[in-house]
Structure formats: structure tokens, C-alpha cells
Amino acid sequence: MLRDRWMSFAFLAPAVLLLGVFLYYPMIGTVIESFYSTSFINPNPAFVGFKQYETVMGKAEFWQVLANSLVWTVCVVALQNVIGFFVAVLLNQALPAQGLVRAVVLLPWVLPGVVVAILWRFMYDPQLGLINSFLISAGLTTEGIAWLADKTTAMGAVILAAVWKGFPFSALIYLAALQSVDREQIEAATIDGAGALRRLRDVVLPAIRNVILVNVVLTTILTFNYFDIVWVLTRGGPQGATDIFPTKIYELGFGQFRFGEAATYGVASIGVLALVAALYVLAQRAGSRRRRPV
Amino acid sequence: MKRLLTSVAMAALLTAAPAMAQDKTVLQFWDNQQTESGLSDYQRAAVERFEAENPDVTVNVTTIPYPEYQQRLLTAVQGGNAPDIATLDQIWVAAFAAAGAVEDLSEEAAAAGLTKDKFFPGAWDSASYEGGLYGIPFNVDVWQFSFYNAALLQEAGVDPASLATWDGLKAAAEAVTDRAAGRFGVGLFGHEGEDTVVVMNSFVFSNGGSVLGEDGSCALDEPAAIEALTYLQSLVPYAPQGILNASSGDMRQLFLNGSLAIEFWPALEQPTLQKSAIDWGFVNGTAPEGKTPVGTYGGWNLAIFSASPNKDAAMRFAEFLTREDVNGDVVDLVPANTKAAAAFLAANREGPDEIMAHLENARPRPLSPRYLEVADIEVRLAQDVYSGEDVAAAAKKACDAIDALN
Amino acid sequence: MRRAPLARKAALVAAELAVAAFVLVPFFWMVSVSLKPPDEPFAIPARLWPQDPTFENYIAAFRPEFRTYFLNSLVVSLTSVAITVGLALVAAYAFSRTKLLIVSGLLALVVLAQMFPHAAIIIPIYKMMRAGDLLNTYASLIIAYVSVTLPVAIWMLRGFLKGLPQSLEEAASIDGAGPFRVFREIVVPLARPGIIATAVYVLIVTWQEFLFALSFTSTRDMRTLPVGMNDFIGQYGIRYGELMASSVLISIPVVAVFYVLQRYFVAGITAGAVKG
Structure with a gap:
């Protein structure tokens, strides 16, 4: 036991020190940079206060990036968790070749994001890709559809690729959670005449409620900052339709040498994400309060 | 016994090492790596030759894949870890010069007898910034040549020479296109990349337009440019679907599998086509009737970094690489040294005279430290044009954004 | 029924x-x-x-560079996993057993650190690596990977440790065992499923990491697999066959490891997440 607070601090020190030096110190530098008119071509930046924030937020671009980021995050997290959950329910049944299927389902998650993106870019290709070849031979379309080149379909296409890569992670966690649900409760509900859906709603979901929340928060953070797939598939295009915070920050900083604005976007993105995370925590607290009397 | 031998060898090395370390300068050289050519072997041979001519210098070559080159250089410069000498894309030179990251080589170049008349003028200009010379032109190429599939044109009854004019190109594209059969006339691309910009520029240039006017303000909303953009938009029905996420590389795949009749590429494309089974030819870009096609310059310059402690050796290496008898062996674009270029083209490319004419005629992109921001705006303009939006409104929007940079 | x-x-x-x-x-x-x-x-x-x-593409893909990249990835990933899990376990133990305001505050900062966009902090970290003369070393990547995976690792392990019965620790304490011995002999063995779960998570993240690996290594013999993939991507085209062959080769070892560890991973994550 760690009754002694100094012992606690000793246990915390290595990790806290490392995070302080290698994450907080650079991040604080970035926050400071966002108050300076810094760029590669301007080696002697001036302090400009919040002016850079005003400039950045005064452009329609920023709000498009914000909207895209929210759509991207909400859709990927929702789909990944819903699909992951149902796959977990399925894999929790007695099935032929169950062990094999459980292992196979993990494949997308272990592939590097860059590879997944190149693979999907090829699959989406209007002339050479598998998806359009299939649609054409099935007679569903006469000409390949350029999923990634149309601003109305690009975000959907990018989201699908990300869900394909991400759902195994959620499935794995839910599978584990389902295995920990009390068998007796489920059997009792069955004897009471509850159908599969009612058992799911009344017994299973409440039992793994916490897992769902933790999983949703974790995938939200990871998705919001996920860079590889969007960058390789579209680079934020076409016409800015898939530009999200991480791609924008990279493009500004490394593509156009605009460090100050990149820093401004970076700080803004942490603000947005922290806000989203705070909302989850509030929702969870409200939820537990409501549940307590039961 | 073995151990004894090893220690003897170690001892020999240790005594020899200090003597070598004192004399040898180690040059760090970074270059863009083209995956498609076996260039690195030639480069290795050239480096050995340089080291033989300059026994006091060892060159350490790092080739870096293009997609990561810009980030690596930028990170290295910002982190105080730049190489001694590196190839810089023409469009980065002004920014690196403004940042104080690369050296003004005017005096060194003059002392070494490197003058503008020995290089393509556009290449020389691309290394110039505010009266200084911030790089030695290394290689050049021009966007774009229209490469055509002779069999497809013949089948559609098109004379390849007609591709040189706007009307001819459009008529040819229309004649070839059969969308249901997956056959396309012209390979337009508009993804988020620099190839999108250079092709759009060349259509604007060929109609007498400019990206920036004499006074430095945006000229993309002037009539000559609008006309060119409207023309490009009119080609969309004859291009493979998916222009807004397509690159020149994607169009090459369609050209090579015989489903695309005309692709836009620099002369660099020739080695690939020579290896293919396609019966191909090319014309020098496309212009309105009565005008000469004007291409957009591309290429790389050798820049020496301000932080380098080995500037003399680096300059000697730059001189060596751009020498008439060396330049052609170390590039896969066209040597920037015009004499080397003539020999290189005659040996390696079909139609060397046409290529030479197109190169001499080409125009550089705006030489501004904020060019990369201009390019980003231009990509958006191209995407607006190719997706069928109102050309004049899109050009106005682009010009407002470009003019707001100043 | x-x-x-x-x-x-x-x-x-x-x-x-x-x-x-x-x-x-x-x-x-x-x-x-x-x-x-x-x-x-x-x-x-x-x-x-x-x-x-x-199998042409596989022969081309299995070039000497590939083997170097593979070895680099393996060394960097496994070392990062070992260090991250070790540090996270110790920290998570303190986080789960201490009820102090300052400790809760620190935990919030740990979670916040997980939200930093890597593209925005990479140049400052590069400068630090440069100052420490660590560029082009395994150490630079290991330090970066440990830092960016620590927050989630701490979070996962803390949830897991909170779920462990504390009676054993108390009993050992009363028997006179010091905190380090309690940690080593009671907590670590009990936490094994959680440790494996966290280790697999960190392994997958570091095995695919791209941005830091790209920035901190410039010489060819220090690159990791995801960055090495760029060798197949030119300015104007992608060599799909070799790229996909390499991808298949990359995924096999991870799937194999996963297949073996699956059981532990599943048990570990749940225990952590349920009590989160």
C-alpha cells in the first residue's frame, strides 16, 4: 500500500517526468508559438497575441476543418463501436471455426495505417479498383464512381476505410466485456421469457456500460488525431472536403512552412477535443447519477 | 589465432584513422530519390569519381523518397541539423533563401565560371532570389508534353500533329472517348499535388496568361487565364472520372494499359514508355491556333546550407555535378547545363530537338518565398474548375486569396 | 427453449x-x-x-533493406513496450492507490497529454533529440514512443489495478513487507493479464508509427518498416506489387503474436475497462 504520499510521488515521478519533458515542454512551446507570427521564412517572429487566432478563425477554412473533424470523429467512432459491438456479440456465440475467425477479424488493425490507406485508395479507384469493377459487373452502374474525387462522397469513403481498420479494436474489447457478463443473469432473463433483443437491452448493455464509455472516449481521442488514412487517401481534398485538424496542421507546418498558424490550429484542436472529452465525462456522471437509485 | 588477427587489424585501423580524419572532409549530400530509375548506381559512380578527383573529400549520399523529402529537409533545417548540400525543388529555393537557411552563391559561382548562359535561363532564374543566387541549377524538365497512344489515335482517325492546338486536342479527345468501353481521350488530374498546378499553369501560359502579373498581383482572373481555364473545363467529359483525386501517376497507369489516349507528362516519362509495349509519340504541349505552347519549368537546384562548415568542398561538389561531362550521368530529368542537356537528350530521349525547344520556351513558377501558399490556392482553383464550378468566380476567389498573402 | x-x-x-x-x-x-x-x-x-x-514481388520486397527495417522496427517496438509498460505500471499503481487532489490533477494532465496532435510538437521534440545527439538512434524513437503511449497505458493499467482486491496487499503490508516488495510480489503477478493487454496495445501502436520515425531517422539503416514503405512510392507513381508484398510480410508476424496472446489480451482489457 502507498500510505506514504512521498512513496506515491516516487512511483509517479518517472512517468510524470517523461511526459513533462517530452510532451508538455514541446506542447507549451507550441502554445507560445501560436502567439507569435512564426513561419519558416520569417526567422524573427513578433509577438502578436491573439491576432493569429482571430485570423485563423476568421476564415471559412477553419470552420470547415472543424465541421469535418466532428463529422469524421463522430461517424468513425459510432460506426466502429456499433459494428465492433455486433461483431463481438456474434463472435461470442458458439460458431464453427470460432478461434480462426476471431484472429482473422484482427487483421485490419495490425496493418500500418499507411498501408491500409494505399490499399483502399486502390480499391476505390474509378477505373482499376475492385469496388467499381464489382458494381459495374453487377450492373449497378455503367461507369466507375470516383468515390474519393467527389466532395459529396469523399468523406464517406474515408470514414469507411477508417472503420474497417478500427472496428477490430472495438470488437476485441466488447468481446472481452461480453465474456465477463454474468451467465446466470442472462439465463434468468431467458427463463423469464425475454427475447434476445430484450436480454441485450436489459441485461447485457447495463452490465458493460462502463466498457462502452471508456471505449468510446478512447476511440474518440485516437480518431480525432488520426492522420495517416486521410492524408494518404485524399490529403484533405477534394476541395477541402476531408480536411481534418491533423491533416491541416501537417499541411500548414510541413507543406507550407507556416509554423505559427499550424501551432494555432494545434492548440485549437486540443481545445475542441478536450471539450468533446469533457462532454463525455459529464454525460457519464449524469448517467451514473440517474442509475444510482436502481 | 582469429582473435589475434582481429586485434592486429584493429590496431592498424586505429593508427591509420587519425591521419585520415585530419585530412578528410565528410560532405553530407541529400537528394530526392526517384523510385523508377536506377539512377543511384550512376550517382555512386559519379561520387567515386569526385572523390578520386578530390582526395580530401568523402561524400555521404542520402537519397530520400519524394513524399518525405520536404518534411525531412524542413525538420533538419529547423532542428539545426541540415546537410552540407542538397537538391532543392525549384519552388522551395525562395523560401529557404528567405529563411536564411541556404547560402548566396553569387561570388562562388562567378569565381568558378558558372554563369547564366551555361544553363537554361529558367533554371538559373529559379535559383535567384532578391539579387542573390541560392543554388546551382542541377536538372530541369518541362510540364507538359502530350504523350499519345498512336494506335488509339489512328483508330479514331486523328492526326497526332493536331494535338498541338486547343481545338485539335479537344476534337481528338472527343473522337477517342468511349466512356462505356472505358476508353478516354485525355488524362486530366487535379489531386492535391504540384503536378496539378504545373499543367494548369502551362495552359494559362500558352494562352499568353500568367499566374502573377508584372506588379506581383494575381493574374489568374484576367481574360487570357479565364479562357485557358474554361478550355480545361471543357475537356472534362473526355477525361477518366475521378480527376479531383487523380495524379499524373494514376493517368500513367491508364495510359500504359491502353485505356487512355493522351497523357500529360514531362520528358521524364520517356524511359517508362520506351520500356512499354505502347506505340507512342508526343507533341510539345498545347496552345490556341497560331500560338506556341509554353510549358512550366520544373527541376532541382543544388543548394549549400548556411550552417555547413564545409562550404568550399560543397561548392566544389556542386561544380562537379553540374559539369558538362558529369551532369548527364547524375540526373534523370534533363541536365540543367545546356551542353550536357544536348548530349543527354540525344542519347536518352526521342525528339531531342523538340524537347530542347520546349525547354527553352518554358516559364518558371512564381519565385516567391510564399510560393507554396500560392500553389495551395492554385490547386483549389484547379479542383473548382475541374468539378464544373463557374470559372470566373473560382478565379476571382483564387486571386483574392493570393493577393491577400501580401 | x-x-x-x-x-x-x-x-x-x-x-x-x-x-x-x-x-x-x-x-x-x-x-x-x-x-x-x-x-x-x-x-x-x-x-x-x-x-x-x-512471387517476384516477394523476392523484390524481401531485400536487404527490408530485413534492416524489420529488425529496427522489432528492436524499437519491443524496447518501447517494455519501458512503457514498466513505467505505466508503477505510475498506474500510484494513481490507483492514492487519494490526493494533486494526484487526481496529475491524472487529468496525463489524459490531456494523449490529446496533443503529434504534427504540432514534432519540431520541438526533434530539437531536443538533436541537442541530445540522439538523431538516427534507436533511443530517439524509443523515447518518443514511450512518451506518446504512456498516457493510454497508464489509463488502461490504472483501471485494471483498481479492480484488484486490495486485501492481499494489506495483509502483506501488515506482515512487514515494504511498498516495493508488495508491488513486486503481489501487484505485478496479479496484474499480468492487464500488463499483457497494455503491452499488445503499445506494440500495435509503435509497430505502425510513422511521423516520429520519419523525422528522427534519416539514414537508411535506421528506418523502421512503415517509413520504409515509402521506398515504393515515387514522385510520380507507386510500385503496388512490391508494396503489397511487403505489407503482407509485415502483417504476418504481428498476427502470429496476436494469435498467441489473444487470450490474455482479451481478459486484460476487460478487466481494465470495466472498472475504468
Whole structure:
């Protein structure tokens, strides 16, 4: 036991020190940079206060990036968790070749994001890709559809690729959670005449409620900052339709040498994400309060 | 016994090492790596030759894949870890010069007898910034040549020479296109990349337009440019679907599998086509009737970094690489040294005279430290044009954004 | 009890097949492209399986560089996993056993650190690595990977440790065991499933990491696998066959490790997440 607070601090020190030096110190530098008119071509930046924030937020671009980021995050997290959950329910049944299927389902998650993106870019290709070849031979379309080149379909296409890569992670966690649900409760509900859906709603979901929340928060953070797939598939295009915070920050900083604005976007993105995370925590607290009397 | 031998060898090395370390300068050289050519072997041979001519210098070559080159250089410069000498894309030179990251080589170049008349003028200009010379032109190429599939044109009854004019190109594209059969006339691309910009520029240039006017303000909303953009938009029905996420590389795949009749590429494309089974030819870009096609310059310059402690050796290496008898062996674009270029083209490319004419005629992109921001705006303009939006409104929007940079 | 067990079973198997297809179709395409000769990936219409399958791409992909990249990835990933899990376990133990305001505050900062966009902090970290003369070393990548994976690792392990019964620790304490001995002899063995779960998570993240690996290594012999993939991507084109062959080669070892560790991973994550 760690009754002694100094012992606690000793246990915390290595990790806290490392995070302080290698994450907080650079991040604080970035926050400071966002108050300076810094760029590669301007080696002697001036302090400009919040002016850079005003400039950045005064452009329609920023709000498009914000909207895209929210759509991207909400859709990927929702789909990944819903699909992951149902796959977990399925894999929790007695099935032929169950062990094999459980292992196979993990494949997308272990592939590097860059590879997944190149693979999907090829699959989406209007002339050479598998998806359009299939649609054409099935007679569903006469000409390949350029999923990634149309601003109305690009975000959907990018989201699908990300869900394909991400759902195994959620499935794995839910599978584990389902295995920990009390068998007796489920059997009792069955004897009471509850159908599969009612058992799911009344017994299973409440039992793994916490897992769902933790999983949703974790995938939200990871998705919001996920860079590889969007960058390789579209680079934020076409016409800015898939530009999200991480791609924008990279493009500004490394593509156009605009460090100050990149820093401004970076700080803004942490603000947005922290806000989203705070909302989850509030929702969870409200939820537990409501549940307590039961 | 073995151990004894090893220690003897170690001892020999240790005594020899200090003597070598004192004399040898180690040059760090970074270059863009083209995956498609076996260039690195030639480069290795050239480096050995340089080291033989300059026994006091060892060159350490790092080739870096293009997609990561810009980030690596930028990170290295910002982190105080730049190489001694590196190839810089023409469009980065002004920014690196403004940042104080690369050296003004005017005096060194003059002392070494490197003058503008020995290089393509556009290449020389691309290394110039505010009266200084911030790089030695290394290689050049021009966007774009229209490469055509002779069999497809013949089948559609098109004379390849007609591709040189706007009307001819459009008529040819229309004649070839059969969308249901997956056959396309012209390979337009508009993804988020620099190839999108250079092709759009060349259509604007060929109609007498400019990206920036004499006074430095945006000229993309002037009539000559609008006309060119409207023309490009009119080609969309004859291009493979998916222009807004397509690159020149994607169009090459369609050209090579015989489903695309005309692709836009620099002369660099020739080695690939020579290896293919396609019966191909090319014309020098496309212009309105009565005008000469004007291409957009591309290429790389050798820049020496301000932080380098080995500037003399680096300059000697730059001189060596751009020498008439060396330049052609170390590039896969066209040597920037015009004499080397003539020999290189005659040996390696079909139609060397046409290529030479197109190169001499080409125009550089705006030489501004904020060019990369201009390019980003231009990509958006191209995407607006190719997706069928109102050309004049899109050009106005682009010009407002470009003019707001100043 | 069940209305139509046979129909139910059929429906389940159909669903199982659908899930497998959703996962496998893109993967199948990857394997198919990796077996095609250089110009066949671009045939119209796309051919599902190559006409003359060839291992050419695999031979090309398994070049000496690939082996170097693979070794680098392995060293960096495994070392990062060991250090991250060690540090996270110690910290998570303190976080789960201390009720102090300052400690809760620190935990919030740990979670916040997970939200930093890497593209925004990479140049400052590069400068630090440069100052420490660590560029082009395993150490630079290991330090970066440990830092960016620590927050989630701490979070996962803290949830797990909170769920462990504390009676054993108390008993050991009363018997006179010091905090380090309690930690080593009671907590660590009990936490093993959680440790394995966290380790696999960190392994997957570091195995794929791209941005830091790109920035901190410039020499070819220090690159990791994801960055090495760029060798197949030129300014104007991608060598799909070799790229996909390399991808297949990359995924095999991780899947194998996963297959073996699956059991522990599943148990570990739940225990952590349930009590989160």
C-alpha cells in the first residue's frame, strides 16, 4: 500500500517526468508559438497575441476543418463501436471455426495505417479498383464512381476505410466485456421469457456500460488525431472536403512552412477535443447519477 | 589465432584513422530519390569519381523518397541539423533563401565560371532570389508534353500533329472517348499535388496568361487565364472520372494499359514508355491556333546550407555535378547545363530537338518565398474548375486569396 | 427453449461469413495484387486473381533493406513496450492507490497529454533529440514512443489495478513487507493479464508509427518498416506489387503474436475497462 504520499510521488515521478519533458515542454512551446507570427521564412517572429487566432478563425477554412473533424470523429467512432459491438456479440456465440475467425477479424488493425490507406485508395479507384469493377459487373452502374474525387462522397469513403481498420479494436474489447457478463443473469432473463433483443437491452448493455464509455472516449481521442488514412487517401481534398485538424496542421507546418498558424490550429484542436472529452465525462456522471437509485 | 588477427587489424585501423580524419572532409549530400530509375548506381559512380578527383573529400549520399523529402529537409533545417548540400525543388529555393537557411552563391559561382548562359535561363532564374543566387541549377524538365497512344489515335482517325492546338486536342479527345468501353481521350488530374498546378499553369501560359502579373498581383482572373481555364473545363467529359483525386501517376497507369489516349507528362516519362509495349509519340504541349505552347519549368537546384562548415568542398561538389561531362550521368530529368542537356537528350530521349525547344520556351513558377501558399490556392482553383464550378468566380476567389498573402 | 435452432444457427453462420468477408475482401485484394506481375495490377477490368501468380514481388520486397527495417522496427517496438509498460505500471499503481487532489490533477494532465496532435510538437521534440545527439538512434524513437503511449497505458493499467482486491496487499503490508516488495510480489503477478493487454496495445501502436520515425531517422539503416514503405512510392507513381508484398510480410508476424496472446489480451482489457 502507498500510505506514504512521498512513496506515491516516487512511483509517479518517472512517468510524470517523461511526459513533462517530452510532451508538455514541446506542447507549451507550441502554445507560445501560436502567439507569435512564426513561419519558416520569417526567422524573427513578433509577438502578436491573439491576432493569429482571430485570423485563423476568421476564415471559412477553419470552420470547415472543424465541421469535418466532428463529422469524421463522430461517424468513425459510432460506426466502429456499433459494428465492433455486433461483431463481438456474434463472435461470442458458439460458431464453427470460432478461434480462426476471431484472429482473422484482427487483421485490419495490425496493418500500418499507411498501408491500409494505399490499399483502399486502390480499391476505390474509378477505373482499376475492385469496388467499381464489382458494381459495374453487377450492373449497378455503367461507369466507375470516383468515390474519393467527389466532395459529396469523399468523406464517406474515408470514414469507411477508417472503420474497417478500427472496428477490430472495438470488437476485441466488447468481446472481452461480453465474456465477463454474468451467465446466470442472462439465463434468468431467458427463463423469464425475454427475447434476445430484450436480454441485450436489459441485461447485457447495463452490465458493460462502463466498457462502452471508456471505449468510446478512447476511440474518440485516437480518431480525432488520426492522420495517416486521410492524408494518404485524399490529403484533405477534394476541395477541402476531408480536411481534418491533423491533416491541416501537417499541411500548414510541413507543406507550407507556416509554423505559427499550424501551432494555432494545434492548440485549437486540443481545445475542441478536450471539450468533446469533457462532454463525455459529464454525460457519464449524469448517467451514473440517474442509475444510482436502481 | 582469429582473435589475434582481429586485434592486429584493429590496431592498424586505429593508427591509420587519425591521419585520415585530419585530412578528410565528410560532405553530407541529400537528394530526392526517384523510385523508377536506377539512377543511384550512376550517382555512386559519379561520387567515386569526385572523390578520386578530390582526395580530401568523402561524400555521404542520402537519397530520400519524394513524399518525405520536404518534411525531412524542413525538420533538419529547423532542428539545426541540415546537410552540407542538397537538391532543392525549384519552388522551395525562395523560401529557404528567405529563411536564411541556404547560402548566396553569387561570388562562388562567378569565381568558378558558372554563369547564366551555361544553363537554361529558367533554371538559373529559379535559383535567384532578391539579387542573390541560392543554388546551382542541377536538372530541369518541362510540364507538359502530350504523350499519345498512336494506335488509339489512328483508330479514331486523328492526326497526332493536331494535338498541338486547343481545338485539335479537344476534337481528338472527343473522337477517342468511349466512356462505356472505358476508353478516354485525355488524362486530366487535379489531386492535391504540384503536378496539378504545373499543367494548369502551362495552359494559362500558352494562352499568353500568367499566374502573377508584372506588379506581383494575381493574374489568374484576367481574360487570357479565364479562357485557358474554361478550355480545361471543357475537356472534362473526355477525361477518366475521378480527376479531383487523380495524379499524373494514376493517368500513367491508364495510359500504359491502353485505356487512355493522351497523357500529360514531362520528358521524364520517356524511359517508362520506351520500356512499354505502347506505340507512342508526343507533341510539345498545347496552345490556341497560331500560338506556341509554353510549358512550366520544373527541376532541382543544388543548394549549400548556411550552417555547413564545409562550404568550399560543397561548392566544389556542386561544380562537379553540374559539369558538362558529369551532369548527364547524375540526373534523370534533363541536365540543367545546356551542353550536357544536348548530349543527354540525344542519347536518352526521342525528339531531342523538340524537347530542347520546349525547354527553352518554358516559364518558371512564381519565385516567391510564399510560393507554396500560392500553389495551395492554385490547386483549389484547379479542383473548382475541374468539378464544373463557374470559372470566373473560382478565379476571382483564387486571386483574392493570393493577393491577400501580401 | 429455442424456436428454430437450425434457422438460428444458419443465420449466425451467415453473419459470421459476412464479417469474415468484410475483413478479408480488402486483404484478399492485397494478396492478389502482391502476386501479380508488375503491369497486371492495372488491367481493366480489375482481375480478382492474377492470371499467372508470381512471387517476384516477394523476392523484390524481401531485400536487404527490408530485413534492416524489420529488425529496427522489432528492436524499437519491443524496447518501447517494455519501458512503457514498466513505467505505466508503477505510475498506474500510484494513481490507483492514492487519494490526493494533486494526484487526481496529475491524472487529468496525463489524459490531456494523449490529446496533443503529434504534427504540432514534432519540431520541438526533434530539437531536443538533436541537442541530445540522439538523431538516427534507436533511443530517439524509443523515447518518443514511450512518451506518446504512456498516457493510454497508464489509463488502461490504472483501471485494471483498481479492480484488484486490495486485501492481499494489506495483509502483506501488515506482515512487514515494504511498498516495493508488495508491488513486486503481489501487484505485478496479479496484474499480468492487464500488463499483457497494455503491452499488445503499445506494440500495435509503435509497430505502425510513422511521423516520429520519419523525422528522427534519416539514414537508411535506421528506418523502421512503415517509413520504409515509402521506398515504393515515387514522385510520380507507386510500385503496388512490391508494396503489397511487403505489407503482407509485415502483417504476418504481428498476427502470429496476436494469435498467441489473444487470450490474455482479451481478459486484460476487460478487466481494465470495466472498472475504468
